[in-house]
Amino acid sequence: MIKDQELENNHIIERQFPLNEEIISLLKAENWRELDQYFLKAEKPGGVLFDFLKPLLDFESIEHIIAIRSAPEDEDGIWHDDGSRILGFSLSLTQNHAQTVGGELRFRPKGASDYHKIATRPMGTILIFKTGIYGFEHMVSAVTEGKRVVIAGWCS
Ligand SMILES: O=C(O)CCC(=O)C(=O)O
Ligand SMILES: [Fe+2]
Numbered sequence: 001m002i003k004d005q006e007l008e009n010n011h012i013i014e015r016q017f018p019l020n021e022e023i024i025s026l027l028k029a030e031n032w033r034e035l036d037q038y039f040l041k042a043e044k045p046g047g048v049l050f051d052f053l054k055p056l057l058d059f060e061s062i063e064h065i066i067a068i069r070s071a072p073e074d075e076d077g078i079w080h081d082d083g084s085r086i087l088g089f090s091l092s093l094t095q096n097h098a099q100t101v102g103g104e105l106r107f108r109p110k111g112a113s114d115y116h117k118i119a120t121r122p123m124g125t126i127l128i129f130k131t132g133i134y135g136f137e138h139m140v141s142a143v144t145e146g147k148r149v150v151i152a153g154w155c156s
Contacts, residue, residue, distance in 0.1 A: 002130075004056040011136055012107050012116065012129035017052060017091055019124045027093055027123075027149070032066055035093075039064050039151055049091075053155060056128065059086055064153035066093075069103055069143040077140040081110065081132025085154035088138065089128045092121040093149040100146035105129075107138045117141075120148045 002008045026035040042049035043062035050062060067090075082088045094100055100120045107129055108115035118127060120143075130136045131154075 002057045007056055007128060007130070011134070012118075012127060014118070014121070015126050015128065016124055017126040018048070019093075023093070027095065036066055039066075039153075043153065049153075052126075053087070053089070053128070057087055057155065059155035061156050062153055063156070064151050067140075067150050067152045068147065069140070070147040071102070071143050071145050074102070074143040076142045079106075079137045079139045081137040082154055083132065085131050085156050086133050087128065087155040088131050089126055089151075089153050089155075091126040091151040091153070092123055093151060094120055094123055094147070095149070096146060097122045097148075100143060100148050102142050102144040103148035104141045105138060106141060107136060110135055110137045 007013050023035070023038060026038065039049065041047050043064055044050060053059070053062070090105055097120050103120040104117045105127055106115045106117050110132065121127065129138060
């Protein structure tokens with residue numbers, strides 16, 4: 001059950017997630033392994049990410065991946081709905097978002113021709129959105145300049 005009124009009404013919302021020095025130094029060092037470990041802990045009950053998302057809806061577990069897209073080899077993603085997950089999120093860890101072109105998150109009711117688009121967000125911004133369970137789908141467009149780094153994840 002969704003508990004956040006803004007998420008309920010708007011289907012996709014943007015919040016600021018508190019990033020600490022540890023995350024920022026791991027990012028600068030491109031230490032993806034340790035960064036992944038950090039979020040494995042953060043997404044467990046009592047962890048910072050779990051507790052951050054908890055007020056928004058009822059869920060039991062979180063999974064994540066570190067998704068990196070960079071020009072020029074990047075390609076458009078495909079429309080998808082995150083399957084049986086009840087919520088999707090995309091936490092930007094993009095350090096130079098002003099120099100990053102493309103990498104839009106596109107979001108729409110399944111099969112609609114029009115979509116809502118959100119350019120690559122600054123580091124610390126988290127987009128939280130409804131999945132196919134609620135009749136929505138999303139995709140990420142190709143990064144045509146720069147590099148986009150996000151923690152993409154799902155609540156179940
Ligand atoms: O890269 C993103 O912002 C979202 C990625 C995504 O939708 C997914 O991995 O399911
Ligand atoms: Fe997704």
